[in-house]
Amino acid sequence: MLNVEHLSVNYGYITALTDISFHVEEGEIITLIGSNGAGKTTTLGAISGLVPKVSGKITFKGHDITKMPPDKVVKMGMCHVPEGRKIFPALTVYENLIAGSLGNPKLTKARINELVEEQYTLFPRLKERIGQAGGSLSGGEQQMLAISRGLMMDPDIVMLDEPSLGLAPIIVEDIFELILKIRDMGKTILLIEQNASMALSIADRGYVLETGKIIMEGKGKELLVDPRVKAAYLGA
Amino acid sequence: MKNMTKNKNKVYTIIALAVLIGILAFLQSDTAEYSYQISILERSAIYAVVAVSMNLLTGFTGLFSLGQAGFMAIGAYVVAIFTIPVGSRASVYYVSGISPVIANVALPIPVALLLGGLAAAVLAALIGIPVLRLKSDYLAIATLGFSEIIRAFIAAPMFDTVTNGSYGLKSIPGFPNIFAVFGLAALCIALMVLLINSSYGRVFKAIREDEIAAQSMGLNLFRYKELSFVISSFFTGVGGGMLAMFMRSIDSKTFQVALTYDLLLIVVLGGIGSVTGSVLGAFLVTSGRELLRFFDDPLTIAGVHIPLFRSGFRMVIFSILLMVVVLFYRRGIMGNNEFSWDGLSRLIRGIPDRLKKGRGKKAASKKGGAK
Numbered sequence: 001m002l003n004v005e006h007l008s009v010n011y012g013y014i015t016a017l018t019d020i021s022f023h024v025e026e027g028e029i030i031t032l033i034g035s036n037g038a039g040k041t042t043t044l045g046a047i048s049g050l051v052p053k054v055s056g057k058i059t060f061k062g063h064d065i066t067k068m069p070p071d072k073v074v075k076m077g078m079c080h081v082p083e084g085r086k087i088f089p090a091l092t093v094y095e096n097l098i099a100g101s102l103g104n105p106k107l108t109k110a111r112i113n114e115l116v117e118e119q120y121t122l123f124p125r126l127k128e129r130i131g132q133a134g135g136s137l138s139g140g141e142q143q144m145l146a147i148s149r150g151l152m153m154d155p156d157i158v159m160l161d162e163p164s165l166g167l168a169p170i171i172v173e174d175i176f177e178l179i180l181k182i183r184d185m186g187k188t189i190l191l192i193e194q195n196a197s198m199a200l201s202i203a204d205r206g207y208v209l210e211t212g213k214i215i216m217e218g219k220g221k222e223l224l225v226d227p228r229v230k231a232a233y234l235g236a
Numbered sequence: 237m238k239n240m241t242k243n244k245n246k247v248y249t250i251i252a253l254a255v256l257i258g259i260l261a262f263l264q265s266d267t268a269e270y271s272y273q274i275s276i277l278e279r280s281a282i283y284a285v286v287a288v289s290m291n292l293l294t295g296f297t298g299l300f301s302l303g304q305a306g307f308m309a310i311g312a313y314v315v316a317i318f319t320i321p322v323g324s325r326a327s328v329y330y331v332s333g334i335s336p337v338i339a340n341v342a343l344p345i346p347v348a349l350l351l352g353g354l355a356a357a358v359l360a361a362l363i364g365i366p367v368l369r370l371k372s373d374y375l376a377i378a379t380l381g382f383s384e385i386i387r388a389f390i391a392a393p394m395f396d397t398v399t400n401g402s403y404g405l406k407s408i409p410g411f412p413n414i415f416a417v418f419g420l421a422a423l424c425i426a427l428m429v430l431l432i433n434s435s436y437g438r439v440f441k442a443i444r445e446d447e448i449a450a451q452s453m454g455l456n457l458f459r460y461k462e463l464s465f466v467i468s469s470f471f472t473g474v475g476g477g478m479l480a481m482f483m484r485s486i487d488s489k490t491f492q493v494a495l496t497y498d499l500l501l502i503v504v505l506g507g508i509g510s511v512t513g514s515v516l517g518a519f520l521v522t523s524g525r526e527l528l529r530f531f532d533d534p535l536t537i538a539g540v541h542i543p544l545f546r547s548g549f550r551m552v553i554f555s556i557l558l559m560v561v562v563l564f565y566r567r568g569i570m571g572n573n574e575f576s577w578d579g580l581s582r583l584i585r586g587i588p589d590r591l592k593k594g595r596g597k598k599a600a601s602k603k604g605g606a607k
Contacts, residue, residue, distance in 0.1 A: 050451060074454025082452050088445035090572065091438075099442045102435055103454025153454060 001026045001188055002047070002157060007056035009039075009046050009212075016042040017212045019056070024157065024190055029183050031191040031199040031220065034209035035232075040192040041083050043209070044159050047190075048080035049073045061156070074103045079155035083162045083192075087145050089135025093126050096134050096145055100152030107154060119148040122181060140171035147178065157188040164195045176202055200224040208232075245577045260414050274414050275482075276526050277519075281421040282478045284518035287502040288425050288511055289471035295509035295572070296432055297464040298444030299368070300376045302496050303360075304472050306383030309390055309491035310359055311352035311473030312480035316405040317398065318343040318351065319481075324407040331403055332396035345409065349420075349477045356473025357466045359386070364462045380493065391488035404487025408480050420478060424471050429511055431467065440464050505561060507568030512575035517568070528553050 002024040009017040017039045024030045034040050045051035047058055049070040058066045065073055070080075088096050097119055101112045120127040123144045129137060134145055143163055150158060160179070164172040176198050183189055193199035200206050203220030208229060216223065223229050263270040263277070286304060293299050322342050325334055343351065367378045390399045399405070411417050431437055439460050442450040451457055480486050498521070506517025531549045561569070573579070 048452060050448070069456070070451050071454045071456040071459075074452075080452040082448060086446050086449035086452070088442055088449065090445055091441060095438060095441075098435075099438050099450075100453055102439050102442070149453070 001061060002190065003057075003059045004043075004047065005057045005059075007043070007046060007053065007058065009042050009051055009053055015212055017046065020209070020212070020214045022207050022214060022217065024188060026156075026188050027183070027186070028204045029179065029189045029191060029202055029220075031193055031203040031206045032209050033193055033196040033199055033206060033223075033229075035194065037211070038209040039212040040209055041161055042212075044080055044082075044161050044190070044192055047073075048078060048159065050080070071103065074153060074155075075105070077154075077156035078159065079150040079153045079157070080159045081146050081150040081161060081163070083165065087134040087137075087142050087149065089133060091134055092131050093134060093137070093145060094130050096149050097126075097152050100149035101154075104153045111154070112152075115152050115154060118185075119151060122151075122178065122185075123148050139167050140174065143167060143171075143175060144178070147175075147182075151182070151187075155187065157190060158182060159190045159192075161192045162194060163191070164193065164198065172198060196229065197224065200229075248577045256418075260418060264414050272526075276523050278411070278414060278417045278482050279479075280519040280522040281417050282475055282482055283499065283502060283522055284515045285421050285424045285478065286472050286475035287499055287506065287514040287518045288428050289468045289475065290499050291503050291506075291508065291511065291514045292428055292432065292440075292471075293464055293468040294503060295507075295514075296437065296444060297440040297461065299461060299464065300372055301379040301465070301468075302376045302493070302500070303363070303379030303383040303469075304499050305491040305493060305495040306379075306386035307356040307360060307469045307472040308476030308479060308495065309383075309386055309488070310356040311349075311476030312486050312491070313390060313399055313405070314352035314355045314473070315345075315348045315477035316408045316480045316486060318348045319345055319409050320405065320407050321409070328405060328407055329397065329400055332393075332401070335397040338398065345481070349474055352477035353470040353474040356476070357470035360466045360469030361462065364465045368458060368461045368465060380496070383491075383496065384493065387488050387491055390491075399488075402487065404485060404490075405480075406485035408484050408486070410481055410484050417478065417482070420474075424474055425511065425515065428467075428471060432511065436460075436463070501558070503568075505558065505568055507565075507570035507572060509572030510568065510570040510574060513568055513570030513573075516570065516575075520569075524557065525551075525554055 004023070005021050007017055007020050008015070020039075020043065022030070022032075032040050032043060042051055046053050047065075049065070049068050049072070053066060056066070057064065060073070060076055060078060063076065065076065065078075068076075074080075088099060091099060094116075097116055098112070101107050101115065107115070125141055126144060126148060129141065134142065137145060147158075147160065147163065150160075163175050163179070167175065172195065179189060179191065180202055191199055191203065200220045200223050206218065206220045206223045207214050208216035208223065216226070216229065218226070260277075263274050267274060286308060290301075290304055293301050317338055318341060320328055322340055325339065328334075363379075363382050367375060367382065370378055389395065391402050393401055395401065432440070439450070439455055442453070442455060443457060443460055443464075447457060476491075479490075483490070502517040502521050503514055504517075505521060506513030506515070531553050565571075
C-alpha cells in the first residue's frame, strides 16, 4: 500500500534522514520507534508532502507521490495527524470535525454526517463536548479530537505522530485501544512513537529509527523482546 | 423552548430593523436639516463594508494586510471614471484631456460598482501570487507597499488622460438616498457573512488557527489564502466605489495609508474576528470623531479663554478615549463574538450584579481603611 524507498531528507546542511526504506501493507499497524531527533516526524512529513525530499521514492497505492503537495496526497486517501495534537483551539469540537472533511472534496454532505456519527461512536466523550471550544478540552480529549478530525477525511491510511505525547498513562492506554479500534474499522495505520513498549505491543511490524537511519526491523512482538530494543528503549 | 427563543429573537430583529428603517426614513424626510447626520451614517456604512472585508482577511484568515487603501482607490477610480456623466467629462479632464477609449463609455452605477470590485479583485489576484508567500509583518509591509504603488500609478502624469492625475475626479454621481447606501452595505456584509459561515469560511478559520494542521488536512494553503485575499479585495473595491459616490470628488490623496490605519482601528476596536464588531466599530469611530468636533472650537468661559480647545484637540480626546476602550476591552468591544439578543439580555441582566459587586468592593475598602 505504502512504499518508501531510499528516502533522504536534509534541513539545510543537517541530514535528517539517510536512505531509509520501509513498506506498509493494507490493514497493518506499522510502528516507527526511536528517541528524540531520530527523524520519525520528518519521515511522516516527507510522506505527506509537508517536508521537501532530497532523494528517494514514495509510492502510495501504486502511485508515485514523492513530489506531490500535501493537498493532493490527502485526496489520495492519506491522513496525517501531526505531533502536538494541532487542533484548532478557537473552533468548537463539531467545527474541528467538519474542518477535517474539507480536504477531501469527494465527500458528500450525507457521508460527512455519517462520518461525524462514526466519530461520536468511536469517541463518545467528544459528543458530550460537541459545542465546546477545542482549546478548552483536556490533553487526552484534544488528542482524540485530533485523531477523529483526521478520520473525517475518510482515509485509507492513518499516520499518527506521537499520539501519546504528554498524556497521563491511563489516557495513553485509551488512545492505544482506540488505535486498535480504528484498525478494526478497516484502516491501515502508520504509528510513530517514543513509547516503544505500547507501540510495539499493538504493531504488526516495527522499525527502529536512530539518527535518521533504520537500524532494525521485525514483527512488533519480536522487537518487544529483543534485548537491544529493551536496552535502548524499554529501560531494561 | 428553543423554538420560542428563536421566534422571540426573530421578533426582536424585525423590531430593530423597523426602528432602523424608521430612523433612516425620518432623516431622509428632511435632507437639508439632517444632512450632517446623514453624511456621518453614510460614511459609517461604507466604512463598515470595508472593515468587514478587512476582517475577513485579518480576523478570519489570519492574514495581516495593510493594502486596503490601494484596493479602495482602484474601486473608487473605476466607479468614478465610468459614472461621471459624459457631458461633464470635458470640464473634469480639462488639463490633459480624456482618453478616447473611455471618453464615451458610461456605465450604470451598479455595473460600475461591480466592475470596481472586480478590478480590485483581479489586481489582488496578481499581487497575491508573490505577496501571499510571506507571513505576518512581512505580508503587512508588502501589501502596504503595493497600496502605495497603486496610489503612485493613479497620480502618475502618464495616466492623466484616464485618472486625471493629481487633479482628481469630480462630478461623480452620488447616492439617491440613505437607503441606497445602507441597502448596498447590508447586501455586501450579508454576502461576506454567508461566506464566513460556509465551508470556505471554515477553511479560512482553520488556516488562521494553525497552518501546519490545515496543510496536513489536505488544504491548499496558497489557494485559500489567495481566495480570501481576492474576495476581501473585491468588497474593498466596492467599498471604495461607494466612498467615491459618497464624496462626489476624489484624488489620490484620498487613499493614503492613513485610510488603511483608520480601517485597522475600526477592526481592532470592534474585535478581530467579529463581523458585528467591525460594523459597530465603523459607526463608533466615524461618529465619535464627528461628535467630538466641538473640542476643535475655541472655548471662552466667563471671559476666560480656555487654551486647550483649539484645532486638532478633538483627536487628542479621541485617542484618549480609544486607549481607555482598548484598556478595558483588550480584544475589542465584541472580541471574536457576534451580536445575539440572548447575549444582550445577559449583559443587561448582569448590570445590577456588577454594580453590587462594585459597591461591595468600595464598602470593604472603606472598612479596611477605618481599621
